[in-house]
Amino acid sequence: MPDDRASAKPAPARPYDGPPDYRLVGRHGMYPQVSHDEAERFNFLAHMNRHLASKVLPGVQTAFERRVEPAFTKENGPFKSRHEVRKALLKDPAFQIWSALRRATMEQRQQAGRWVTLRQAAELNAKALELTEGDDRLELDPNFDVPRYLTAVDHHCMPGSYHTELAYGDVTGPANYDSGLFATTGGALGRYNDGGGQAVAKWVRENLPDFQPKRILDLGCGLGHNVLPLAQAFPDAEVVGIDAGGPMLRYGLARAKALGVENVKFIQADAEDLSRFADESFDWVQTTMFLHETSKKAMEKIFAESARVLKPGGIVLHVEQPQYTDEMPLYEQCIRDWDAFYNNEPFWTTMHEIDLDDLMIKAGFKKDGVIHGGVAAVVDAKLFPSAGDDKVEDYGRKAAWHVIGATKSAEAA
Numbered sequence: 001m002p003d004d005r006a007s008a009k010p011a012p013a014r015p016y017d018g019p020p021d022y023r024l025v026g027r028h029g030m031y032p033q034v035s036h037d038e039a040e041r042f043n044f045l046a047h048m049n050r051h052l053a054s055k056v057l058p059g060v061q062t063a064f065e066r067r068v069e070p071a072f073t074k075e076n077g078p079f080k081s082r083h084e085v086r087k088a089l090l091k092d093p094a095f096q097i098w099s100a101l102r103r104a105t106m107e108q109r110q111q112a113g114r115w116v117t118l119r120q121a122a123e124l125n126a127k128a129l130e131l132t133e134g135d136d137r138l139e140l141d142p143n144f145d146v147p148r149y150l151t152a153v154d155h156h157c158m159p160g161s162y163h164t165e166l167a168y169g170d171v172t173g174p175a176n177y178d179s180g181l182f183a184t185t186g187g188a189l190g191r192y193n194d195g196g197g198q199a200v201a202k203w204v205r206e207n208l209p210d211f212q213p214k215r216i217l218d219l220g221c222g223l224g225h226n227v228l229p230l231a232q233a234f235p236d237a238e239v240v241g242i243d244a245g246g247p248m249l250r251y252g253l254a255r256a257k258a259l260g261v262e263n264v265k266f267i268q269a270d271a272e273d274l275s276r277f278a279d280e281s282f283d284w285v286q287t288t289m290f291l292h293e294t295s296k297k298a299m300e301k302i303f304a305e306s307a308r309v310l311k312p313g314g315i316v317l318h319v320e321q322p323q324y325t326d327e328m329p330l331y332e333q334c335i336r337d338w339d340a341f342y343n344n345e346p347f348w349t350t351m352h353e354i355d356l357d358d359l360m361i362k363a364g365f366k367k368d369g370v371i372h373g374g375v376a377a378v379v380d381a382k383l384f385p386s387a388g389d390d391k392v393e394d395y396g397r398k399a400a401w402h403v404i405g406a407t408k409s410a411e412a413a
């Protein structure tokens with residue numbers, strides 16, 4: 001047999017399409033210091049995540065199609081649910097390897113970020129206190145009762161979840177969230193992790209060009225990554241972010257001030273009970289990557305409260321990963337569901353199967369006012385050229401989301 005290896009043309013060089021370097025992240029005045037080795041650890045984890053999504057996960061799909069599905073179907077007939085798919089995949093080594101490594105990178109990312117912030121806790125906490133004490137744009141409630149669905153688990157393996165305060169004024173949790181998010185997203189959210197909020201602002205400008213909100217309420221605002229872009233896009237609006245996590249809010253105001261965003265206020269409150277706000281007092285109610293952290297009962301209350309506080313003609317928008325529909329293959333639903341079972345996101349699975357249109361209509365919105373759209377993170381493409389790489393489908397992690405919302409009918413007034 002002729003050996004044609006010597007004459008074979010070399011494969012054309014492909015540009016490396018890995019995540020950008022960690023050193024490109026935007027270091028605002030509240031950002032923790034990240035040493036050379038710590039940055040490299042985040043770089044390693046970002047590359048590992050990209051490798052898992054682009055090189056290992058396709059192998060899981062092949063294993064599913066060639067081994068798992070045929071074996072299951074032979075014995076039981078076709079899969080009936082994503083849960084059956086997951087249970088069958090759990091026995092397959094391809095899924096086991098991908099899933100174990102994905103979990104391990106998440107745990108490592110949290111421990112890496114935790115160490116970055118704990119070793120400089122005194123400085124970070126002092127800086128946050130200096131920027132926020134006495135500022136009436138921060139309202140914390142020392143008697144706040146954090147909902148059980150938040151205290152029951154450490155969400156996405158994040159030690160202490162969103163609410164834990166190790167000492168008065170502690171912001172090490174949110175500083176970890178902020179500085180380590182790059183490792184999970186590979187820079188796909190941009191320099192300030194705000195590509196989602198920028199995308200929402202752009203979507204509103206393009207789809208509702210006459211909409212000029214005066215008051216915007218963001219529920220579950222976290223440390224404000226996706227709130228500041230709304231405040232920046234509508235500088236004359238008063239923007240209010242509420243969250244259950246006191247440390248997130250303190251860091252949020254400190255970060256906003258460090259970034260020069262002044263028209264935003266952070267309040268510790270439960271999104272299920274917005275009684276501090278009058279009926280029809282906001283033009284826009286926004287939630288971003290928030291609903292999946294709550295519960296079915298909570299969502300019903302949140303939707304009803306959103307309808308109440310909105311002015312007639314106002315809008316509510318929820319940004320989340322896509323809902324599971326009958327059109328979505330069960331394999332894809334199962335992989336998207338991974339976070340519910342292996343990444344401490346207990347409500348993720350139920351939230352993604354709920355009929356959100358129905359829930360909004362039950363909350364008082366009219367069917368013809370329901371809004372559906374899609375957004376993809378807006379990032380600086382020169383700095384993050386491969387961040388929004390469409391070819392890499394990291395189910396449940398991709399920086400592209402569905403927008404589900406409603407306009408409050410003027411007649412409802």
Ligand SMILES: C[S@@+](CC[C@H](N)C(=O)[O-])C[C@H]1O[C@@H](n2cnc3c(N)ncnc32)[C@H](O)[C@@H]1O
Binds near residue numbers: 221269270289
């Ligand atoms: C995944 S984070 C998203 C944060 C932010 N929206 C963003 O886009 O970066 C979810 C946030 O929702 C908050 N949260 C969950 N349930 C809540 C509730 N009932 N009331 C207020 N905040 C809540 C958590 O404390 C957490 O900060």
